[in-house]
Amino acid sequence: MINNRRRSFRGRQQKNNFRRRTPSNHGVNGHYSNNTGNKNFSRNGSLSNPASIEKVISKYQQLAKDAQSSGDPVLIENYLQHAEHYSRRLAEINYKSQSVSNSIDKSDNVDINTETSKDKEI
Numbered sequence: 001m002i003n004n005r006r007r008s009f010r011g012r013q014q015k016n017n018f019r020r021r022t023p024s025n026h027g028v029n030g031h032y033s034n035n036t037g038n039k040n041f042s043r044n045g046s047l048s049n050p051a052s053i054e055k056v057i058s059k060y061q062q063l064a065k066d067a068q069s070s071g072d073p074v075l076i077e078n079y080l081q082h083a084e085h086y087s088r089r090l091a092e093i094n095y096k097s098q099s100v101s102n103s104i105d106k107s108d109n110v111d112i113n114t115e116t117s118k119d120k121e122i
Helices: 050-070 073-121
Strands: none
Touching: 050 073
16 A cells, blocks of 8 residues: 655754754844844955055056056046045044044143142142
8 A cells, every 4th residue: 555645744853952043143033134234244354454555555556557558548547546545545544543642642641741740749
């Protein structure tokens, strides 16, 4: 006697009462959420390191020179715009690092000035 009915699926029993965890990007309601913002976005190389930005700037400037020798004005402009973008990024990082170092210097000066004023009182 052959039964042509499909057998209903029965899951395999897991050892040690192992329960499968849901991935962390599933919300409370179980739906997949891909809205993680910019936290997990990684680039090929760090754009917070001024040395790497300088390398990228020189790379695009060299590419613009090569495009100029081949005579493609659109490609020249494209590479120069890339170099300008990274130059602005480098200037922004330098400005931020200077403002941070200036604020550290000011806090050091405040500590020194308070110590000298205490010494004058004694």
